Amino acid sequence: MLIKRPRPGDSAGILPSQITAEGTYLSRRTLLQAALAAGVTGIGAAWPEPASATTDLTFKRNEAFSTTEAPNSYEDVTGYNNFYEFGTGKSDPAANSGRFKPTPWTVTISGEAETTGKFTLEDFLKPHALEERVYRLRCVEAWSMVIPWVGVPLGDVLKRFKPTSKAKYVAFKTVMRPSEMPGQRYAVLDWPYVEGLRIDEAMNPLSLLAVGVYGKTLPNQNGAPLRLVTPWKYGFKGIKSIVEISFTEKEPPTSWNISASHEYGFYANVNPNVDHPRWSQARERRIGAGLFNARIPTQMFNGYEKEVAGLYRGMDLAKNY
Template identity: 75%
Template sequence: MLIRRFRPGDSADIRPSEITSESVYLNRRKLLQAALATGVTGIGAAWTHDAAAVTDLKAQRNAKYSLSDPPNSYEDITTYNNFYEFGLDKGAPAANSGRFKPAPWTVTVKGEAENTGTFAFEDLIKPHPIEERVYRLRCVEAWSMVIPWDGVPLAAALKQFKPTSKAKYVAFKTVYRPDEMPGQRGRSLQWPYVEGLRIDEAMHPLSFLAIGLYGRTLPNQNGAPLRLVTPWKYGFKGIKSIVEINFTQKQPPTTWNISAPHEYGFYANVNPKVDHPRWSQARERKIGSGLFGSRVPTLMFNGYEQEVASLYRGMDLKKYY
């Protein structure tokens, strides 16, 4: 399998992550833990939770499915997020997710499958070795990151439920906890968040269930404890904090398509030839690339065209966007 190499894009301004290496950042986290232990005040709830809850994972890099590009820093990835359940600003998830409890966790499996029911998170993941894959995340807002995800292939996780021949799609649902997720108290979107894939997309080798990043369990702001990663699609397909998997015969509703169907389609494949109604998708910037970075052309299917184009052979991608 060929995984393409990408050039860095640009950033609109200089953020702390652009001048802070990961090693320095992790040392900062150790200092924060020490400060918490000695009762120093003034540290936000998100940092308190991060220091307490993020633990190490034992994951082996899967080079076959990994970019060779250097990943964004841990700080980039954990402080610049879209997770509207915790707020609309990019920094809101890190600031507002400290009260969220990702354990214990269960996932309900239903629909067109032989093995359905409610499963503990540990039982869902345990049968499969944890691996690391370095994928490129491209958001519909025309920015991107390179992220070292830790998790299991989605196909491996789904096959244990033995979907039947009637299962044409896989639907996912995010947990609904407005007491812990302040964004769900508002009406920015219809809650809980829902997403879906065609069954062949879900079973594709690139589709991934992430339970961590940088060798550590997912922080709350990144979708703890379980999120979907489909690197050839825009980031909003990457549903977070999954509590339900449903094998369906019909195409399931998806949150952004419900909210703005003229702007967000079911497929959400990265396509530089199909613009968002309010901005171009032809170019992008990479978060963390520094003041002198330049915007670069967006690649079809986010650079994974060779691997996934056959899934959409014969489809009008301007109609099925």
């Protein structure tokens, strides 16, 4: 099990607010109650194996798309996660993902495109060179990190499949493996997890298909072997362990919108001027920022306004949240 250790000068270690974020829609208690009803003493107790090993990647840093802010530690990035397929607590993904097998892996391409079918991960990513981009990630629960992702531009990959003029959206689906992903055994969400982008959002140069973090392949708890990163959107718009990508004419369903449409819309853009129904989005807590994890002002589009604001020109960003 990955154990997060206090940093030098951080004598109090992990704060209670870091363990369970405020206002979580579906609490860890829901999952634990379901586990107890099934005769399990705890998800972690049933799935004690450590997360899979990672390997080094070959890549180049893309400075043009990287923030100059200092990245969080590897321990922060891999030990504090939302990945409900492995549990609703922030430490659950690291503790409960050991049985997940990210290799071999295939990705299915379907829908409104000239080239469709099932591809191995290697064929899916060819011939794209890996690059590192240091992005901010801002969660709707009002915490944030700075993360050095390794991956390939999503738009470059999608163009290879030649989407037709009917392709207005891109839909994504997570693998469904309850035998390896214990959270999928409980109805905390409508499984499998699904997500979507408008096609111009998907083609934006910031959109990334990540295969690694900190120069290594993605650990299971971070979405191995393939996940979406859209840095101007809230963290739940970063679907993990992707097995299917579909080009659609109509807006696709998304998991959090299905579960709570009054709280989670399709766009999920970071907007400090639009509060979550149960808490403010005006400020955020930077994980690993010291003893008190001081709150800092939330930036419009998470600081990427220059790069993406044009995508939403003329839209009501309070209504289209």
